[in-house]
Amino acid sequence: NAGVTQTPKFRVLKTGQSMTLLCAQDMNHEYMYWYRQDPGMGLRLIHYSVGEGTTAKGEVPDGYNVSRLKKQNFLLGLESAAPSQTSVYFCASNPGNRGAQPQHFGDGTRLSIL
Amino acid sequence: RKEVEQDPGPFNVPEGATVAFNCTYSNSASQSFFWYRQDCRKEPKLLMSVYSSGNEDGRFTAQLNRASQYISLLIRDSKLSDSATYLCVVLSGGSYIPTFGRGTSLIVHP
Numbered sequence: 050n051a052g053v054t055q056t057p058k059f060r061v062l063k064t065g066q067s068m069t070l071l072c073a074q075d076m077n078h079e080y081m082y083w084y085r086q087d088p089g090m091g092l093r094l095i096h097y098s099v100g101e102g103t104t105a106k107g108e109v110p111d112g113y114n115v116s117r118l119k120k121q122n123f124l125l126g127l128e129s130a131a132p133s134q135t136s137v138y139f140c141a142s143n144p145g146n147r148g149a150q151p152q153h154f155g156d157g158t159r160l161s162i163l
Numbered sequence: 164r165k166e167v168e169q170d171p172g173p174f175n176v177p178e179g180a181t182v183a184f185n186c187t188y189s190n191s192a193s194q195s196f197f198w199y200r201q202d203c204r205k206e207p208k209l210l211m212s213v214y215s216s217g218n219e220d221g222r223f224t225a226q227l228n229r230a231s232q233y234i235s236l237l238i239r240d241s242k243l244s245d246s247a248t249y250l251c252v253v254l255s256g257g258s259y260i261p262t263f264g265r266g267t268s269l270i271v272h273p
Contacts, residue, residue, distance in 0.1 A: 080259060091265035092207070092250075099259050107260070139206055149195035149254065152261060154206040 051075050055140050055155035062130045062162050070125040070158050072140030079145025081123035082107075082152065083115060085136040092139065098123055099145065130162045166190060166262045167253050173268035180241045184267045186251030187233040195254035196227055196234045200247045201266065207250055210236075241271045 053074045062068060072081065082097040094107030098117040112134060114126045123142075127134060137159050141152040168187045176182045188196075196213035211218065213225040213234050224237040234253075238245055251264035 082260075089265075092263045094260060097260065137204070149212075151197050151199075151209045151212065151252070154208070156206045157204075159204075 053140055053142050053153050053155035055138075055158050057158060058156070059159045060161070062127075062160065064130060064132060064162060066130050067126070067128050068130065069127075070138055070140075070160075072123045072125070072142075072155055073121055074123075074142040074153070075121065076142060076144070076153065077120070078142035078153070079120075080143040081117065082141045082143070083113070083123065083125045084139045084141065085109065085134075086139060086157075087136050095125065095138075132162045134160065135162045136160060167251055167264040169249075169251050169264035169267045171265060171267060173270050175270045175272065176241055178241055178243060178271055178273055180271075181237065181239045182241055182269065183235055183237045184249055184251075184269075185233050185235050186253075186264050186267075187231075188251075188253045188262075189232070190253070190255050190262075191232065192255045193232075193253045194256040195261075196225075197252040197254075197261075198223075198225060198234075198236050199250040199252060199263075201250055202247050207263075210249070238269075241269075243271050243273065245269060246271045 083095040084092045096115040101120040140155040144150045198210040199207040200210045201207040217226045222239045226235045248266040254261045
């Protein structure tokens with residue numbers, strides 16, 4: 050049981066390049082989330098999804114897009130990377146049903162934009 | 164006032180010590196509470212849920228005080244391996260989005 054898997058683990062981009070981060074979960078969870086974590090800032094929610102085909106903006110959505118075409122996958126896209134997007138990105142999932150369920154995290158993607 | 168507040172620390176304690184962290188929350192409709200542990204450059208991992216009556220898991224005890232709107236985590240007999248950042252997480256009833264505190268850093272030294 051892999052849980053939440055993020056790919057890639059590390060990536061270096063040049064300003065203006067685009068890329069997609071993939072999050073996959075095998076727990077049949079309804080809710081999925083993308084966070085970024087910067088030193089001293091804590092976890093900040095970028096986008097989230099409460100089910101296949103749905104997405105919503107979080108606290109810091111600008112510069113990112115997401116898609117949830119399949120229940121198990123949640124993709125985070127950077128169309129034109131900027132140095133301010135250098136961060137560690139975490140994906141999380143939750144069983145859903147608005148219950149008192151904790152989140153399960155992937156092990157992160159470390160992204161550097163030069 | 165931030166929704167969830169934690170003392171960032173660091174709390175610097177010797178092995179074997181007992182240490183406690185508090186986390187205050189502002190939304191009185193909050194219904195679910197958790198403590199996560201995060202090691203340096205790693206993902207947050209669930210440490211324990213916090214139940215209304217308080218709960219214990221080995222050396223760790225979590226308490227909820229609804230009247231004063233805070234939760235606490237007590238660690239007894241601290242180990243070197245307990246060194247980490249401890250995140251408080253609060254979820255309001257019916258909400259999709261948990262609120263994370265920024266974390267409290269614990270350093271356990273020999």
